[in-house]
Amino acid sequence: xxxxxxxxxxxxxxxxxxxxxxxxLSVAEIGEKYGISNHHxxxxxxxxxxxxxxxxxxxxxxxxxxxxxxxxxxxxxxxNLFESSAAGNGNAxxxxxxxxxxxxxxxxxxxxIASATLGSITLATMLKLxxxxxxxxxxxxxxx
Amino acid sequence: xxxxxxxxxxxTTTGEAxxxxxVRAGDVAEVIAIDEHVTGLAKAKYWHEVFERYGKRRLADRxxxxxxxxxxxxxGAIAGFxxxxxxxxxxxxxxxxxVFALSVxxxxxLRGVGQALLAAIAQEFKKAGVSKMRTxxxxxxxxxxxxxxxxxxxxxxxxxxxxELE
Numbered sequence: 001x002x003x004x005x006x007x008x009x010x011x012x013x014x015x016x017x018x019x020x021x022x023x024x025l026s027v028a029e030i031g032e033k034y035g036i037s038n039h040h041x042x043x044x045x046x047x048x049x050x051x052x053x054x055x056x057x058x059x060x061x062x063x064x065x066x067x068x069x070x071x072x073x074x075x076x077x078x079x080n081l082f083e084s085s086a087a088g089n090g091n092a093x094x095x096x097x098x099x100x101x102x103x104x105x106x107x108x109x110x111x112x113i114a115s116a117t118l119g120s121i122t123l124a125t126m127l128k129l130x131x132x133x134x135x136x137x138x139x140x141x142x143x144x
Numbered sequence: 145x146x147x148x149x150x151x152x153x154x155x156t157t158t159g160e161a162x163x164x165x166x167v168r169a170g171d172v173a174e175v176i177a178i179d180e181h182v183t184g185l186a187k188a189k190y191w192h193e194v195f196e197r198y199g200k201r202r203l204a205d206r207x208x209x210x211x212x213x214x215x216x217x218x219x220g221a222i223a224g225f226x227x228x229x230x231x232x233x234x235x236x237x238x239x240x241x242x243v244f245a246l247s248v249x250x251x252x253x254l255r256g257v258g259q260a261l262l263a264a265i266a267q268e269f270k271k272a273g274v275s276k277m278r279t280x281x282x283x284x285x286x287x288x289x290x291x292x293x294x295x296x297x298x299x300x301x302x303x304x305x306x307x308e309l310e
Contacts, residue, residue, distance in 0.1 A: 074290070112283060117299065120289035128296065 001114050006082040009036055009044045011075060015130060017054055017066035018123045026063035044082075051081055068123070075126065076118035162257055164264040167199045167208040167225065174222040175210070178249050194245075198227050205230045207268050211248075211257050224248035226261040230272050235302060241269030243279040246288075262295055280304060 003011075013030050017023070031041045045064055048054045053068035095101050121129075167175070172195050180186045198208040206229040210222045226246045232239035243265060248257045266277055278300055281288045 071294075116283035116289060119286055120293045122290060122294065125290075125294045128294075132296070 003079060004083055005040070006044050006047075007079045009034070009041055010048055010078050010082060011126070013041065013045060013048065013064075014053060014066065014068070014073075014078060014123055015126055017064060018068070018070045019127055019130075021066045021070075024057045024061060024063040024065045029063065047081055048078075053078070070124040070127065071122055073123050074119050075121045075123075076115060079118055161214050162223065162255075162260045163212045164209050164260060165212070166203075167195060167210050169195070169199075171210050171222050171225075172199075175225050178222065178224065178247050181250060182247050194227065198229065202229075205272065207265050209261060209264055209268075211261050213252065213255070213257065222249075223252035223255075224257045224261055226265050228265050228269070228277075230269065230274055237302075238276075239274050241265070241272070241274050241277040243277060246279075258291055259295065262292075 012034050016025060016030050016033070027038050027041050027045055030036070031038050045054060045056075049056055049064070053066070053073060054064045055067040057063055057065050092101070092104065095104065172191055175195075176186065176188050176191045179191065195208065198206045208227045209225065211224045211226075212221075213223045224247055226243060228241055228243040228245075230239055231237075231242050243262070246258060246261060248261075269277055277297075279292060279297070281292060283289070
């Protein structure tokens with residue numbers, strides 16, 4: 001499964017902000033960590049602000065702050081802000097052949113599983129997963 | 145692997161103590177009531193049979209645990225239950241702990257009861273010598289999927305397949 005770049009940026013930005021909800025981070029600070037252009041990230045942050053997942057904080061030290069609910073917001077909620085759920089697996093009305101219908105059934109199965117996975121992982125769960133990876137990395141590093 | 149006689153007490157997310165212990169015959173009516181409340185279907189015969197199989201026999205491999213919160217204790221009520229067993233070599237799988245039922249009374253949710261039940265059964269599975277726990281959830285059941293994910297469970301190696309019989 002491949003996510004569009006905007007979806008990936010949005011997830012990374014939300015994880016940065018949701019990890020410390022009291023903290024404000026600028027687009028430049030988030031962009032630097034992930035090597036992302038400020039221009040692209042700014043657009044993503046606007047979309048997240050419209051969805052009320054982050055709030056813009058003005059003034060010195062301003063930036064963005066997490067304003068969503070980490071235990072309620074799933075990766076699917078985020079991805080749906082940037083990607084059409086009606087991905088190109090064919091349209092039942094436009095299909096002329098049984099082969100097209102059969103292929104749509106198989107691709108639909110993949111989409112259903114992807115949606116179930118993204119829809120069941122909240123930002124809070126992702127933060128735990130990030131910590132697990134950090135811990136493995138540190139453990140591996142100590143053993144190295 | 146039999147649970148200690150003293151219930152396993154764990155704090156819930158609200159700080160309320162929850163006691164996890166093996167099911168007793170007197171709990172079955174409450175298990176039936178919770179399941180009926182949650183699913184809308186009364187399955188008394190099924191739960192009595194489950195109690196016979198998982199609450200009384202082969203207790204070294206089978207776990208039927210209930211959660212009592214202090215608050216619920218006054219009313220003699222059970223807040224939730226979990227059932228599982230160690231299964232070996234099905235589908236070629238090495239011995240592993242299977243959880244096939246987990247239910248929490250809706251009024252007792254969001255207090256960490258499900259989390260405490262899952263942690264208790266995981267501990268018992270580990271004592272039984274298995275290092276993996278497995279369950280199956282309908283992919284449109286967002287509530288259950290989200291819960292198991294929040295407890296660190298990820299998709300396993302197996303894919304469930306089925307077919308309509310004509």
